[in-house]
Amino acid sequence: MPASKPVPTRSADEHLRAVLELVATGEAPRGTERIPLGTASDRVTAAEHLAASQSPPFNNSAMDGYAVRSADLAHATSDAPVTLRVTGASRAGHAAAAALEAGCAIRIMTGAPIPAGANAVVAQELVVALDDAASFQMPAPVGAHIRYGGEDVAVGDVVLGAGVLLKARHVAALASAGIAEVEVVSKPRVGFLVTGDELVAPGGRLGPAQIYDSNATYLRAALDALGAESINLGRCGDDPAAVRSIVEEAPVDVVVTTGGASVGEHDPVKAGLAPVGVEFMTVAMQPGKPQGLGTVAGKAVICLPGNPVAVAVSVELFVGPAVRAMLGVAEPEWVSAVAGAEWTCPRGREQFIPVTWDGREVVPATSGGSGSHLAARLATANALARVTAAVDHVLPGDTVFVRRFYT
Numbered sequence: 001m002p003a004s005k006p007v008p009t010r011s012a013d014e015h016l017r018a019v020l021e022l023v024a025t026g027e028a029p030r031g032t033e034r035i036p037l038g039t040a041s042d043r044v045t046a047a048e049h050l051a052a053s054q055s056p057p058f059n060n061s062a063m064d065g066y067a068v069r070s071a072d073l074a075h076a077t078s079d080a081p082v083t084l085r086v087t088g089a090s091r092a093g094h095a096a097a098a099a100l101e102a103g104c105a106i107r108i109m110t111g112a113p114i115p116a117g118a119n120a121v122v123a124q125e126l127v128v129a130l131d132d133a134a135s136f137q138m139p140a141p142v143g144a145h146i147r148y149g150g151e152d153v154a155v156g157d158v159v160l161g162a163g164v165l166l167k168a169r170h171v172a173a174l175a176s177a178g179i180a181e182v183e184v185v186s187k188p189r190v191g192f193l194v195t196g197d198e199l200v201a202p203g204g205r206l207g208p209a210q211i212y213d214s215n216a217t218y219l220r221a222a223l224d225a226l227g228a229e230s231i232n233l234g235r236c237g238d239d240p241a242a243v244r245s246i247v248e249e250a251p252v253d254v255v256v257t258t259g260g261a262s263v264g265e266h267d268p269v270k271a272g273l274a275p276v277g278v279e280f281m282t283v284a285m286q287p288g289k290p291q292g293l294g295t296v297a298g299k300a301v302i303c304l305p306g307n308p309v310a311v312a313v314s315v316e317l318f319v320g321p322a323v324r325a326m327l328g329v330a331e332p333e334w335v336s337a338v339a340g341a342e343w344t345c346p347r348g349r350e351q352f353i354p355v356t357w358d359g360r361e362v363v364p365a366t367s368g369g370s371g372s373h374l375a376a377r378l379a380t381a382n383a384l385a386r387v388t389a390a391v392d393h394v395l396p397g398d399t400v401f402v403r404r405f406y407t
Contacts (some may be wrong), residue, residue, distance in 0.1 A: 004144045008281040012350050012388075015283045016177040020134050023254065023322045031186035032271045037308065040171055042227060043184040044327045045164045051157045061090070062145040066105040066127055066134055067118035070142045073091030078137045085133050090115055105134050114146055124218035151176050165227070166241065187229040188326040190319075191252035192219040195259040195268055196306060197237045205395045214308050215258045217404060222255075222315050222407035228325040238353055240272030247273060250272035253326070255299055256319055260305030264289040269303050278303060284389060286346045288314045309366070312378055312407075313352045320406050334386055337362045337402040340396045347392045354381035 010018070032046040032101050061067065067090065068202070076082040084105040090096040090112040100117035106122060120140035126237050128135040153159060159168055161178045166182070174182065199213035200206055216235060223230035231252055238260065247255050261280060270280050270292065273325035278294030280300050287310035292303025302322065304314040321331055340361030345351045355362040365381035386401040387394060392398065 008279070010281060010283055012285045012352070014282055014316060015281075015291060015293070016341055018322060019302060019318045020325050022293060022295065022302075023325055028218050033186050034181045034183050036144045037171060037174055037180055037182055040166050040174075040182045040184060041168065042181070043166050043187075045160055045162050045166065045228060046185045046328075046330055047162050048052060048158050048178075049160045049174060049179055049182065051153040051155055051159050051177035051179070053311075054154050055152040055176045055178075056147050056149050058149045060146050060149075061108045061112050061114060061121045063123050064109050065121050065122065065124045065145065066136075067096075067100060067108045067115050068105050068120050068122055068136070068140055069100060069102060069118060070140050070144075072103060073120075073122075073136050073138070073140045074137045076138055077078045078263045081135045081137045082130070083130070083133050083135045088115070105136075119143065119146075129290070163330075165327075165329050171264060186325050187227060188254060188323055189231055189252040190223050190228040190323065191231040191233045191244070191250045192216065192223065192257060193233040193246055193250075193255060193257045194219070194237055195236045195238065195243060195257060201235075213309070215306070215311050216232045217310060218308065219256065219258070219315070222319075223323070224313075225330070225407045226320055227327050228241050228254075228323045236268070238268045240268045242350050243268050243272035244276060244296075247299075247301060248276070250299065252301055254322065255296070255305045256315075257292075257301070259304075261303040261305060263294045273301060273303065277301075284349045285313075285317075286349045286351045288317070288352070289349070291318075309354065313354070315382065316384055316403075316406060317352065332403055332406065334401040334403045338397050339363075339385075339396055339398045339400055342396055343394050345387050345392050345394060348389055349384075350389045351387040351391075353385050353387070354378055354403065354405075355383050355385045356381060356384075357383040362400060362402050369375055 008145050073082055080234050086107055087104045088096045089107040091109045092111040094216045095113040096106050098174055100115045119142050122136060122140045159173055164170060194213055194216045198210050202212050211233040220230045225334050233246050233250055257269050260267040273278060277296050280292040282289050283291050288305055290305050294301050302319055304311050340363045343364050354365040356365055362385045383402050384403050
């Protein structure tokens with residue numbers, strides 16, 4: 001009987017580089033599209049966006065008070081206040097009807113246009129209001145409490161560059177500069193295929209030896225959160241031919257599979273995809289040791305293990321970076337943190353363990369290691385801790401690396 005071919009082994013960093021190389025050389029076009037600003041949250045800018053209008057669009061008041069001529073109050077003191085006649089009002093959305101004349105003041109509200117002729121605003125709490133006049137007890141320097149038109153951005157200034165993941169604050173900045181549409185990177189189409197005869201949709205009736213499928217629900221939510229267009233390719237039983245057919249015909253840029261990628265002789269994903277361009281290997285990590293990677297019918301294929309925590313960790317480490325690379329978004333960094341509890345690690349494998357992190361200390365969210373089957377415990381985790389392969393035991397106070405869950 002011929003000897004079985006050895007399974008390649010690589011580190012998590014080596015596998016990540018291979019994933020990124022695969023999506024960088026794939027056939028999927030990096031398209032762009034223009035979309036309404038109101039739908040742009042969590043999309044990625046594909047170009048610089050220049051201000052269509054200056055912001056603020058006009059000189060306006062920074063507070064409620066009185067618009068004045070600075071020269072009229074040059075000699076005002078508490079002992080010798082200056083009284084000015086109030087000749088009108090300027091409110092937000094309603095400018096004063098006439099320019100400010102010497103010896104007069106105009107009542108003004110926050111955000112209202114500065115009347116022509118005025119060059120300062122005095123806060124209302126510093127003014128004594130009279131019947132048709134106002135009394136001032138101190139000078140008002142030129143420019144006091146005035147927001148000048150264009151001091152935020154001028155027409156043609158860069159509001160946002162390319163490669164920005166748009167959040168509410170970015171959308172607000174674009175809106176303030178008169179930008180109604182945004183050019184964004186088209187979402188990568190990422191299909192996901194969950195395999196396993198043992199899987200039943202949540203809410204269904206479990207038969208003998210069956211479990212609920214959490215991977216499909218997780219992958220849809222995770223891919224959407226990453227900024228991809230998630231496409232459910234269905235749930236496939238342990239049929240290699242069906243796996244191959246679904247992957248070959250999927251109208252997507254990337255396919256992510258779960259389950260059936262281990263070293264067994266009858267793993268359906270491995271049996272179906274290895275002959276058509278997917279290489280299966282072990283990655284020296286826990287959880288997520290069995291992985292597959294390759295190109296089938298012009299699309300990148302990333303094969304993950306089937307255990308739910310291993311799927312979540314693999315998405316954070318490999319699928320997420322692939323999607324971010326396709327969108328042009330930078331990777332979040334790993335930072336150092338302090339272990340707040342004791343736990344064991346697999347000798348010779350890098351560990352990525354779901355943890356709770358309060359900004360300083362990390363504590364495992366699962367007992368007894370990574371617990372790749374403990375899907376419900378993921379709800380208590382907010383980060384991943386990373387422990388090098390040279391460490392087999394973490395003690396309280398030890399330094400580990402950590403990164404917030406992206407999904």
